[in-house]
Amino acid sequence: SAVISQKPSRDICQRGTSLTIQCQVDSQVTMMFWYRQQPGQSLTLIATANQGSEATYESGFVIDKFPISRPNLTFSTLTVSNMSPEDSSIYLCSVARLAGVSYEQYFGPGTRLTVT
Amino acid sequence: AQSVTQLDSHVSVSEGTPVLLRCNYSSSYSPSLFWYVQHPNKGLQLLLKYTSAATLVKGINGFEAEFKKSETSFHLTKPSAHMSDAAEYFCVVSEEPSNTGKLIFGQGTTLQVKP
Numbered sequence: 126s127a128v129i130s131q132k133p134s135r136d137i138c139q140r141g142t143s144l145t146i147q148c149q150v151d152s153q154v155t156m157m158f159w160y161r162q163q164p165g166q167s168l169t170l171i172a173t174a175n176q177g178s179e180a181t182y183e184s185g186f187v188i189d190k191f192p193i194s195r196p197n198l199t200f201s202t203l204t205v206s207n208m209s210p211e212d213s214s215i216y217l218c219s220v221a222r223l224a225g226v227s228y229e230q231y232f233g234p235g236t237r238l239t240v241t
Numbered sequence: 242a243q244s245v246t247q248l249d250s251h252v253s254v255s256e257g258t259p260v261l262l263r264c265n266y267s268s269s270y271s272p273s274l275f276w277y278v279q280h281p282n283k284g285l286q287l288l289l290k291y292t293s294a295a296t297l298v299k300g301i302n303g304f305e306a307e308f309k310k311s312e313t314s315f316h317l318t319k320p321s322a323h324m325s326d327a328a329e330y331f332c333v334v335s336e337e338p339s340n341t342g343k344l345i346f347g348q349g350t351t352l353q354v355k356p
Contacts, residue, residue: 156342167331167346168285217285221342227273227292227335228342232285 127151127220129233137239138208145204146236148218153198156221156228159191162235163214174201174218208240243268243334247347255355260304260319262350264332267313273335274315275344276306280328288330291315302326327354 128151138144148157157174172180172193180193195201205212215235221228248263266272276288289300296308306317315332330350336343 158343167348168344169346170343173341173343219285225292227290229287229290230275230342230344231287232277234284 126229127154127222127231129218129220129231131216131218131233131236133236134234135237135239137241140209140240142208143204143206144208144238145202146216146218146238148201148203148233150199150220154220154222155198157195157201158219158221158230159193159201159203160217160219160232161214162217168217171203171216174203205238208238210240213238213240243270243272243336243345245274245332245334245345245347247330247332247350249350250348251351251353253353253355254322256324257321260317260322260326260352262317262330262332262352264315264317264347265313266315266332266334268334274306274308275333275335276300276304276315276317277331277333278328279331279349285331288317322352322354324354324356327352 130149132147159171160168162168170183171186172182174180174193174195176195192204215237217232217235219230219232221230244267246265271293274291277285279285288304289298291298291308299305304319332347333344
């Protein structure tokens with residue numbers, strides 16, 4: 126498994142501002158992801174955080190809105206830029222490790238963001 | 242493209258009775274399937290996974306799931322519900338065949354356990 130921590134655990138922000146969320150893993154991992162979970166909804170993948178190169182974004186998510194850094198194999202940040210109330214969600218980072226013939230994915234505790 | 246459909250958005254059972262959470266999948270390949278649980282204000286925890294080995298998979302906390310290719314189903318069961326099982330459950334399929342590690346989540350099923 127993997128121990129994943131996120132900072133902050135929650136925040137209340139004003140519209141138009143930006144928030145950077147940090148994700149720290151207790152050991153080196155190749156694959157790291159960022160997800161969004163809107164209120165009462167399931168998880169949606171935002172992007173794959175690639176170490177040493179630009180993140181790979183899923184359809185509907187763009188780098189200008191959700192810039193991601195991945196300076197090494199244990200750390201990543203996600204910034205939610207120019208926030209609006211629609212960005213109020215839980216943001217989760219996860220890591221994937223190969224277990225047998227498939228990957229197992231482990232999730233951080235999440236960052237609960239409220240935009241007013 | 243892969244997808245999963247959780248057939249019930251909300252399931253309510255009495256403590257001590259069986260639990261059945263239904264999931265159907267769609268995949269052109271032999272899928273890797275998972276069940277995750279999310280307790281209120283807590284992170285996601287892997288319950289169990291299927292990766293083309295035994296079709297009956299046992300997980301943590303007494304849960305198990307059976308992969309049925311003919312029915313494209315991967316239903317989650319538990320013989321006897323406990324109050325602590327009340328949570329949100331997600332059926333998940335791994336993106337294939339690129340083996341990117343990406344996961345595709347179902348919409349979730351809320352399990353309520355009544356005393």
